[in-house]
Amino acid sequence: LVAGLIALVQTDIKRVIAYSTMSQIGYMFLGAGLGAYANGMFHLMTHAFFKALLFMAAGIAIHALSGEQDIRKMRGIAQALPWTRWAFLVGSLALVGLPPFSGFFSKDSVIAAALHDHWYGVILALAALAGTFLTGLYTFRLYFIVFGRSDGPAPHVHGHGEGPRTMLVPVGILSVLALIGGWIQF
Numbered sequence: 001l002v003a004g005l006i007a008l009v010q011t012d013i014k015r016v017i018a019y020s021t022m023s024q025i026g027y028m029f030l031g032a033g034l035g036a037y038a039n040g041m042f043h044l045m046t047h048a049f050f051k052a053l054l055f056m057a058a059g060i061a062i063h064a065l066s067g068e069q070d071i072r073k074m075r076g077i078a079q080a081l082p083w084t085r086w087a088f089l090v091g092s093l094a095l096v097g098l099p100p101f102s103g104f105f106s107k108d109s110v111i112a113a114a115l116h117d118h119w120y121g122v123i124l125a126l127a128a129l130a131g132t133f134l135t136g137l138y139t140f141r142l143y144f145i146v147f148g149r150s151d152g153p154a155p156h157v158h159g160h161g162e163g164p165r166t167m168l169v170p171v172g173i174l175s176v177l178a179l180i181g182g183w184i185q186f
Contacts, residue, residue: 001023001026001127001130001131001134003019003020003022003023003026004019004020004023004131004134004135004137004138005134006019007019007020007023007134007138008134008137008138008141010138011070011071011072012069012070012071013058013061013062013069013070013071013074013142013146014055014058014062014069016071016138016142017051017054017055017058017142019138020051020054020095020135020138020139021047021051023131023134023135024043024047024051024095024135026128026131027040027043027106027107027110027128027131028040028041028043028044028047028110030110030114030124030128031043031109031110031113034110034113034114034117034121034124036109036110036113039106039109039110039113040110042105042106042109042185043103043106043107043109043110045106045181045184046094046102046103046105046106046178046181046182047103047106049094049102049174049177049178049181050090050091050094050095050101050102050103050174050178050181051091051095052174053087053088053090053091053094053171053174053175053177053178054088054091054092054095056167056170056171056174057084057087057088057091057171058088059167060081060084060162060163060167060168060171061074061077061081061084061146063163063167064077064080064081064157064158064159064162064163065077065155065156065157065158066158068155071142071145071146072145073155074145074146074155075145075146075148075149075150075151075155076148076149076150076155077146077147077155077157078146078147078148080155080157080162081157081162082162083162083168083171084162084171085147086175087171087172087174087175088143088146088147089143089147090175090178090179091174091175091178092139092140092142092143094178094179094181095135095139096132096135096136096139096140097132097135100179100180100182100183101178101179101182102177102178102179102180102181102182102183103178103182104182105182105183105185106182107128107132109185110128111125111128111129114128
C-alpha cells in the first residue's frame, strides 16, 4: 500500500514502474505468508510478463525522446509511437488485474487464498483490494499522462519509427504473454 501511494506522486516513468513492482511484491509476500506458495509464485510469473513489458515499452518511449524520463514532458507521444501505446495499455491492464489479462488470474488467486484464512484473511484481502485500487490509480495516471492528448505541441521524437526490431519484437512477445499468460494455470 505504501509503495502504491508513493507511485501516485512520481513523475519519472521508471520510478512509477519500479514502485509498482514493490507494490506487486506485496501480493507475492501475501501469498507466501498465507501458505499459498503456488499462488504467490504464479503472481511472480505473471508479474514478470507485464512488468517487463511496461519497462521495455517505457524504454522505447525514453529512447524516442533521447533519454527523457519525465512523464510530463512525454505527453502526446502516442501519435509517434502507436504500437508502443497499445503494448503499454496491455501491460497496464494486466498490472491492474482486469480479466482476461494475466494479472487478473494471479491477483485473484492470492486474494481468494486470503479469504480462506479466518477473520484476519478478510482484513488482508481488503488490504489487497485497496492495493488493487491504488494500482489502477497510478497505472492509468501514468498511461494517460504519457499517451494522452497533449494541450501543447507533441514532444519531438528522434529517429524514424518506434525503434529497431530488437526493441519491438520482445515487447510484442511480452504483450502476448501479458494477455494470455494467466491462462497457463488451466
